Amino acid sequence: MPFHLGIDSGGTSTRAMLVNEAGQVLFTGQAGSANFTTSPPRLVRQNLQKATSGCPEPDTVCLCGAGILTKATFLQAGDLLAELFPKARHRVTPDYYAAYASFDPPVCVCVISGTGSVVCSSGEHGFAKSGGGGFAIGDDGSAFRFGRAALRHFLDDPDECSCRVLQAIEKRFGTTEPAEVIAKVYGGRTVASQVAKFARPLAKDAADGLPYATEALRSEFQALATVVAGHVHRFLPPRTPLSVGLSGGLWEISLLFQRSFEKELGEVLPQRELHVRRPSKPPVYGAAKLAMNLL
Template sequence: MPIYLGLDCGGSSSRAMALDHQGQVIHQGQAGSANLVSTPERRLRSNLLQATRECPGADFICGCFAGLLTEDDRHRAEGYLKSLFPTARVQAEPDYAAAYSASEDGTDICVIAGTGSLVCSRKDGQMRKSGGRGYLLGDVGSAFRIGREAMLHFLDHSSEDTGTLKETIARLFGATEERDVLSHLYQLPSPQSTLAKLAKTVGIDAREGHSYALNIIQVQMNLLTDVVANHADTYFSAVKDLKITLAGGLWQNAPQFRDAFTHQLEEKLAKTNLEVHRIVKPPVYGAVMLAKELAYVN
C-alpha cells in the first residue's frame, strides 16, 4: 500500500510527515533549515536526513522548499529527495505551496508571515504569488522585518524603556552593548532567523502598550496589506467576497499582529467582504496532500 511523504522545508526549520493509504500518520520528523538559497548544501542534506530518519519507504514525496526560485532549483531539490528515497516518485515545489494546500477549503489568498513573508493564491491551476523576494529585497511584514526594526530601535534608543526587548537581546546575543551585539550578529550563519525571534518580544511589548512595538506593527502591517491588496486587485478584481488564511509563525505570537493586519486590509479593500482566519493544519500537511496528488498524475 502506498505511503505519502510531505516535507515543509523553511528558512528556520524543516518538518516531515508521512501518511499511509488510510490517512494515518506513520511518521513525523523535524530538523533545521533547508532553504535552497541560504542553507549550505551539506547542512541541508543533513537536515533532510534527520527529518525523515526512521520514515518507512515512501512511494510519493513532495518537498516544499524555501528558496525554490528556478527550474534548476526544482531539479536540485528533487535530486535531494531522490537520494533519500531512490524508488519514490518525487516532486519539489516552493514552500508557499504547502501552506496554501493546508489552508481551509475555499481559501482565496494565503498570507504567509514567518521568518519571511509572501502572498499566494491558486488561479487556473497555477500558483500565483506576490511579495516575498527574501530578506535583502522584501519580506515586508515578516518576523525578520519586525525583528530588524526592533533591533534598530533598541540600538538607537538603548536608554529608553523598551519592555522585554533588552533582556531578549541579551539572551539571544549574549550582550546589550552595540559593538558586542553587532559582532555576534554578523558572525551568525543565518542572522535573519535570529532577528526574527525578536518578533515575539515585539508582540509582548505591544500587548503591554509600548509605543515602539505598536509603531513597528502598524508600519509593517501597512506594508504587508499593500501587497495583499495589490494581489487581490490583480487576481480577484471582480470578487466581492474573499477568504484569507494567515499562515506562519508570526500570527501565533500575539493578537496585535492579526488585529492590525485585518483592520488595515479592511480599509484598503473597503468594498470587499473579508473573512480572515488563521490556518489550522500545519503546512507540512499540505505537502503531504501534494504528495498524494502525485499518485493521480500520469
Template sequence: MSDTVVVGLDVGGTSTRAVALSLAGERLGTGRGGGGNPTSHGAERAAAELLTALRGALAGVDPARVRAGVIGLAGAGRLLADPAGRAAFDQAWAQAGLRCAYAVHGDALVAYASGTAAPDGTVLIAGTGAIAAQVRDLRLDRVADGHGWLLGDAGSGFWLGREAVRRLLADLDRGTSPGPLGARVLTELLGSVEVADRPRGTVDALVQAVTRRPPVELARLAPLVVTAAVEGEPVATGLIDEAAAHLVESVSRIRPADAVEPIVLGGGLLTGDTPLAAAVRAEAERRWPDAPVRTAGDGAAAAAWLAALDLPGVTDPVALHALLVPPTA
C-alpha cells in the same frame, strides 16, 4: 486505494518535518530533522535532514505502499534549477526506500494548502522576512514583496526589530527617556537600560551593537515588540499596526479588491495568537469582507495532501483535505 500512503515534507530553516498518511487520514508516522533549507544550508545537508525526517515518518510503514510525495521548501525553484541539489534529494528519497515520484513546491504553497483546500486564493507569510503570493489552481502565481531586508520585507520580523531600534534612537536624539519597549531594546542590545549622561554615547553604542552583526539579526528583536504589544505598550502597538498595514498593502498589490477567495496567514509572526496576526486579520477582513481568513497549520500534512491530488481515483480534493490536514482557525 485503502492501502495507499502519501508522504509530505515541510522543510524549514530550523526544522524539517515529515508525515506519512493513509488516504483515510490515518497518521501512520511522523519524523523530524534539523533545518533543511538548501539555500542556507546547502543541498547535501538539506538532503541529510530530509532523510532523517523521512526515516522517522516511515519507521512503521512499508515504503512500497507510498505512492506519492511532496516536499515543500523555501527556494524550491533554485533547488529544481540545480542538478546537484536535485540529485542529492533524489538520493535521499531512494535511501528512504521510496520508489514513487515526488514533487517539490515552494513553502508558500504548502503554507497556503495547510489553511484551505480552495484551489485559488492568497497566502501571506511573515517571519524574519515577508512575502505574499496569489495561488491559482494550487500553483503559486504572482508574488509581492519577498524582496529581502535591504529593499523590502515590509512588516516582517526584521522590519519590526529595525523600527523598534529606530524609535529608541529617535527618543535618545530628542533627549526623552525610552519607554517600556525602548527599555527592552536597550537591555537586549546593551545589557542595561541605563542611558549615558550624553545620550549620544548610548546612540553610538546602539548603532555599533546592531551594525557589528548581520542586519537580518534585527529580526530577533521582533519578539520584544510582540510581547510589549500584548501588554498594550503604545509604541509597540503602533509598530504592530504599521506592520499589519505594510503586510496587507503587499497583498493588495496582487489581490483584486473584490476577491472572495480565502487568505491564509503563515510564518512565525502570523500563526498563533499574536497581536500582529490579529491586526492583519482585522485589516484583511475590512478590505475583503467576503473572504475567509485562515491560519496556516500542519505544512507536512498539507504537502501530503498536495501529493495525493495527483493520484488516480482522487476525485474530491476538499473531502480529502478534511481527512488529511488538521483544521486551523
C-alpha cells in the same frame, strides 16, 4: 497502502510528515532551517536528513521549500530527494504551495508570514505569487522585519529598550554590548532566522503600547496589506466575499499580529467582505496532501 511524505522546509525550521491514503499521520519529524537560497547546501542536506530520520520508506515525496526560486534550486532540491528517497516518486515546489494546500476548505488568497512573507492563490492558470523577495529586499510584515525593528530600537537607544528585549538579546547572543550584538547577528549562519526571533518580544512591547512597536505593526502590516490588495486586484475575480488564510509562524506568536493586520487589510480593501481564518492543519500537512496527488 501507499505512504506519502510531505516536507516543509523554511527559514527557521524543517518539518516532515508521513501519511497513508486515508490521511492518517504515521510519522513526524523536525529539524532546523533549510532555505535553498540562503542556507549553505550542507546545512540544507543535514536538516532534511534529520527531519526525516527514522521515517518509513515513502512511495511519494513532496518537498515544499523556502528559497526554491530558480531552475538551479529546483534541480538541487530534486537531486537531494532522489538521493534521500531513491524509490519514491517526488515533486519539488516553493514553500507557499504547502501553506495554501493546508487550508480545508480552500481560501481565495493565502498570506504567509514566518521568517519571510509571501502572498499566493491558485486559479485556472495555476499558482500566482506576490511579495516575498527575501529579507534583504522584501518580506513586508514578516517576523524578520519585526525582529529587525526590535533590534534597531535597541541599537538606537539601549537605555530605552524594554527589559524583555534586553533579556532576549542577552539570551540569544550572550551580551547586550551593541557592537558585539551586531557582530553576532552577521556572524551567524542564518541571519534572517536569528533576527526573526525578536518578533516575539516586540509583540509584547506592542501590547504594552510602546511607540516603536506599535508603529512597526502599523507600517509593516500596511505594506503587507498593500501587497495583498495588489494580488487580489490582479489575480482574483471581483466578487465581494474574500476568504483570506493566514499561515506561518508569525501569526502564532500573538493574536495582536492578526488583529493589526486585519485592520490594515480592511483599510486597503474597503469594498470587500473579508473572512480571515487560520488553517486547522500545519503547512507540512499540505505538503503531504500534495505528495498524495503524485500517485
